[in-house]
Amino acid sequence: MEGCSKKISSKGKKEKDLYHIIHKVPCGDSPYVRAKHAQLVEKDPEAAIVLFWKAINAGDKVDSALKDMAVVMKQLDRTEEAVEAIKSFRSLCSKQAQESLDNVLIDLYKKCGKIEEQIDLLKRKLRLIYQGEAFNGRPTKTARSHGKKFQVSVKQETSRLLGNLGWAYMQKSNFMMAEVVYQKAQMIDPDANKALNLGLCLIKQARYDEAYAVIQDVLQGGLPGSNDCRSRKRAEELIIELKSRLPSLDSSENIVGLDDDFVKGLEQLMNEWGPLRSKRLPIFEEISSFRDQLAC
Structure with missing residues (x-):
């Protein structure tokens, strides 16, 4: 009988463990565990928000409770409330949690739609990377997406933040600044999505020949993510928009370029980049000349 009891107990424990694995909820009966149960199981x-509080x-x-609560609030369109919650209670969180917050x-x-706040925060995060304070000084960090863990390098994170910054500038219709940011992001870690955003910036500035070349690079599979069906569809849509704006892409008489001074300044900026020197964060040697523009 004792052996049978142990078998039943062992079976029950395995079933309980399997339940937590399937539903991806932690074990126990604490407020946080009950909040995750309300969020993911019920x-x-x-x-869930009440229990997270x-x-x-x-x-x-x-x-975890503050971050998860903000995510749930966002799903319920209680975005402003989520922002205030993070601002009010992030001081209770550990230093390691600040980056994810x-x-x-x-x-x-x-x-x-808080574009200015978004730009300010992105610039601050970029400055932290430049100063070596991101990732707690390590070259990589562990991130999670759709339940899977993966490693993110400082290089990838820098490019991602620049991509977000470029998009924020586009929302303000500051296409010139967005273009500069996307150019830098592509030099660090190129991909099809940022290339298409760069192409759109160029279209908005009536620089159709340059936009065409950037978008064609995606259609020809020259960048990571080019084979993604969404990227290809968007590239094809941008080509159609280009053709509607400029009947003949080979004709330069209707092409309006950016002023020569800016183009020369951008070329000079690229030429002035020196060899890599920093052993800790070499990626920021590549964009050091650009940090003053980020501070503007």
């Missing part, structure tokens, strides 16, 4: 976001007030996994804030700012 699919009750309002109840309780977890924060009880000091129960505050780092910044990333959540950037998404929240983007959703509620």
Whole structure:
């Protein structure tokens, strides 16, 4: 009987462990565990938010509770409330959690149209990378997407932040600044999505021949992500827009370029980049001349 009891107990434990694995919820009965259960198992976001608040007030996994609560609030279009929650309670979180909270804030700012705040935060994060304070001084960090963990390098993170900054400038119709930012991002870690955004910046500035060359590079599969069906569809749509604006792409008489002084200044900026010197964060030697523009 004792052996049978142990088998039943062991079976019950395995089933319980399997339940937590399937639903991706932690074990226990704390406010945070109950909040995750409400969010992921019961699919009750309002109840989850209440329990996340309780977890924060009880000091129960505050780092995760605040971030998860903000994400759920965003899903319920309570974006402004989520922003205020992070600003008010991030001081209770660990130093290691600040970077991920910044990333959540950037998404929240983007959703509620706070472009200036988004730009300021992106610049601050870029400055932290330049100063060697991002990733706690390490060259990589572990990130998570759709339940899977992967490594992100400082180089990839810098390019991602520049891509977000370029998009924010586009929302302000500052296409010249967006173009410069996207150019830098592409030099660090090129991909099809940023190339297409760069192409759109050039179209908005009536620099159709340059835009055509950038978009064609995507259609010809010359960049990571070029084979993604969404990227190809967007590239084809941009080519159609180009043709509607300029009947003959081979004709230069209708092409309006950027002023020569700016083009020369940009070329000089590229030529002045020196050899890599920093052993800690070499990627910022590549864009050091650009940091003053970020501060503007």
